[in-house]
Amino acid sequence: MILNTVRLPHFDASADKKTVKLPLPKKVIISLSQSIGASCEPLVKKGDAVLTGQLIGDSDAFVSVPVHASVSGTVTGETEILSVNGRLSRAVVIHTDSLQKICEDLKPPVINNKESFLKAIRGSGSVGLGGAGFPTHVKLSFDSKKTPVDSLIINGAECEPYITSDYREIIENSQNIANGIKLVMKYLEIPTAIIGIERDKPLAIERMREIVANNPEINVKPLSLRYPQGAEKILIYKTTGRTVREDERPYSAGCLVLNISTVAFIAEYVKTGIPMIKRRLTIDGDIVNKAVNVSVPIGTTLSELLQSADARIIPDRVIFGGPMMGSCVYDPDTPVGKTTSALLLFGNSKLKKESACIRCGKCIGSCSMNLSPVEINKAYDASNKPLLKKLRVGLCMNCGSCSYVCPAKRNISEKNQLAKQLIKG
Amino acid sequence: MNKLIVEPPPHIRTSNSTGRIMLHVIIALIPAFAASVIIFGIRAAVVTVTCVASCVFFEYFFRKITKKEQTVSDLSAAVTGILLAFNLPVTLPLYMVIIGAFVAIVVVKQMFGGIGQNFANPAIVARIVLMMSFTPQMSSWVKPFYYKMSVPDAVTTASPLGAEVPPGYADLFLGINAGSLGETCALALLIGFVYLLAARVIRPVTPVAFVGVFAAATFFAGGDVLTGILSGGLLLGAIFMATDYATTPLTPLGKIIFGAGCGVITFAIRQFGTMPEGVAFSILIMNILTPYIDKLTRPTPFGAGTGKQSGKEMP
Incomplete structure (x- = not known):
């Protein structure tokens, strides 16, 4: 079977831009909900002094990851932020003292078996850096007796336009990637690994x-x-x-998929004990003169990032993440999270107006899951829940390909998400 | 910060648009239009312009009085106008052309909700309505280049499908024979076909299935395959009408079934029916069957079904 896919423009002007550290922000706003799953409870309160890497939030829930201070400074309070998934989440505000004093509790973890490895991964605050933000320790917690995994698949595809964060990871930290892969293979007893990288990155493949x-x-x-x-x-x-x-997880097919930057982080953490407190992201967009890759502490706000963006004009659309699946942001206090892979600035945007569906069928031809988005949209309009289930709308992963190809500029994938909610409710 | 737009992803879109697709179709129809003017004279242009203008007017007027958003700029009404004109004899009185445009745009398209919502091809239904209503005028054909001839020679003649002695293949291919004004020149229609394929507006499956099945049926019935393909509205129908998005199936498999059905029905009407031509009816019948074809040919989602029955699929 040949899967439907779409060809997108690449816009990879930032590919050869070495990651630069931005000047330390004056304040960071660290969301207590950095992954899929339960939100953390804050462990610090207003007025507390915190050190870089200090644990500031944790939860008893399994599907949740702890949150660490990305800077040293003083906690000035708690706030609520609108996270990209549309929910309000609690966040800790820290004013930087610009010393970046590292918390002395941080030590490389002691790992001698799968259990201690998973515990260390959880403690590191690691989430899938590809974008979905799934807690890494949860992903690794499969029962290898029941569902043996024979292939570790490392995702270096980075198929969204503009973003070159994973590419820079390969170019700058390939040793970490290899070490991380070996660690995961060793402790989870996975015999083989495949690193998938798109063909247009020959340097990365070679490296x-x-x-x-x-x-x-x-x-x-x-x-x-x-x-x-x-x-x-x-x-x-x-x-x-x-x-x-559709009713299975990847390990049922004998596979475990990890993002290439996630495995590199695992290796780095095991070596240094520094938890997930910084993020590399690409700053680009159609009004950006010089695309860059920057490394910033988690919690750096949009307004701080904008100061280092070299934009020709004032943007009218600001996006966190890729152009296909990222989210529009509008609050200057929106902070960078663990999964924020890019800041994209667009200008002179025309408001897209939907016109009538002409039944060209291009959405069907673009859907990797081989769904029928045109029929899903119609079934949603008619609130036809049985038909929506039959059309398997639950398989839609909101990749946006259908909306991308639609000549009538319809927000097809958005409606698919509404349809998913409709059949859940 | 100034005002920011918040919209659902994806934040980039293809530059393709409904208007651009329709413009491609219009460009693909230009060779056939040029051929019609050469073969049937300036009146071919008069009929086409009248038809396009009335279609665009009816679309504008209907949207205006029903207080709906204007859709004239998507050019779909203009495409319908050209296609309808191509399905008419060059001698048809202009008021009948306007009636045809009314049927196509108001009755068939707008009353069902406008672009994308109509279940039947507007130009096809309009042609059939005109044929039923004005049979003599709709079946009077003039000889090619009649406008250059002296009056007594420019008499009406039979279309190749009704003729005693069919014209030669070369004349058929170049369109030098009687017929509706846009359907005769196979060469021009094929140029349009190649253009539509190159512009990725249509897939080849529908026309290939349509013409292929028709040719096979004619061959086994002992008929003249090439004459059958080159005469009447077969190529115009297969390339431009059976590929209409709104009224034909969504998936490639559905399009094959649609095209094959058109081929069978066209053959059956031409072979066994009382009418000489069956392209319009075949497309209309298959238009009506399209929702059922869509239902039958729905794509199977990737990974649908439980893993228990199928197990691992190894490479």
Whole structure:
């Protein structure tokens, strides 16, 4: 079976831009909900002095990751922020003392088996850096007796336009990536690994091939230039030919997929004990003169980022994340989270006006999950829940391909998400 | 900060648009239009312009009086106008052309909700309505280049499908024969076909299935395959009318079934029916079946069904 995909423009002007550290922000706003799952309870209060890397929020829930201070300074209070998923979440505001004094509790974790490895991963605050923000320790907590995993798939596809954050990880930290892969393979007893990288990044492919040259169990697989190749199920199919069924998780197909920057972080954490407190992101967009890759503390606000963006004019659309799946932000206090992979600035935007569906069927031809978005949209308009279930709208991953190709400029994928909510409710 | 736009993702879109698709179709119809003017003279242009102008006017007027958003700029009414004109004899009185435009745009398209909502091809239904209402005028054909001839020679003639002695293949291919004004020149229509394929407006499946099945049926019935393909409205219908988005199936498999059905019905009407031509009816019948074809050919979602029955799919 050939999966439907779309060809997108790349806009990878930031690819050869080395990651630069931005000047320390005056304040950071750190969301206590940095992953899918339960929000953390704050462990600090107004007036507390905190050190870089100090634990400031945690939760008893399994599907949740702890949150750490990304700067040293003073907690000035708690606030509420609108996170990109549309929910309000609690956040801790810290004013920087610009000393960046590292918390002395931080030590490289002691790891001797799978259990201690998973515990360390949870303690690191690691989430999938590709964008979905799934807690890494949860992903790794599969029962390898019941569902043995034989392939670790490393997602270096980075198929969204503009973003080159993962690419820079490969170019700048390939040793960490290789070490991280070996750690995961060792403690989870996974015999082989495949690193998927899009074909238009020959330097990255070469770099990874060199670094794993002595590890025949780790393969680098060049991928075609298609979207949405970085999506978990699509990547599994493209790299192994296996299909993940709708009621299953990837490990049922013997696969575990991790983002390339996530494994690099794991290696770094095991070496240094510094938790997930910074984020590399690409700053680009159609009004940006010089695209850059920057490294900032988690919690850096939009207004601080905008100061280092070299934009020609004042933007009228500001996006956190990629142009296909990212979210529009408008509050200057919106903070960078663990999954914020890009800041995109667009200008002179025309408000898109939807026109009538002409039934061209391009949405069907673009859907990697082989759904029928045109019929899903109609069924949603008619509130036809049985038909929506039959059309398997639950499989839609909101990649946006259908809306992208639609000549009538309809917000098809948005309506698919509404339809998913409708059948849940 | 100034005012910011908040919109659902994706934040980039293809530059393609409904208007651009329709413009591609219009460009693809230009060769056939030029051929019609060469073959049937300036009146071919008069009929086409009248038809397009009335279609655009009716669309504008209907949207205006029903207080709906204007859709004239998407050019779909203009495409319908050209296609309807191409389905008419060059000698048709202009008031009948205007009636046809009214049927196509107001009755068939707008009354069902406008672009994308109509279940049947507006130009096809308008042609059928005109044929039923004004049979003599709709079936009177003039000889090619009649406008250059002296009056007694420019008599009406039979279309190749009704003729005793069919014209030669070369004349059929170049369109030098009687017929509706845009349907005769196979060469011009094929140029349009190639253009539509290159512009990725249509997929080749529908026309190939339509013409292929028709040719196979004619061959097995012992008919003249090439004459059958090159005469009447087969190529015009297969390339431009059976590929209309709104009234044909969504998926490639559905399009194949649609095209094959058109081929069978066209063959059956031409072979066994009382009418010489069956392209319009075949497309109309398949238009009506389109919702059922869509239902039958719905794509199977990737990974649908439980893993228990199928197990692992190894490469």
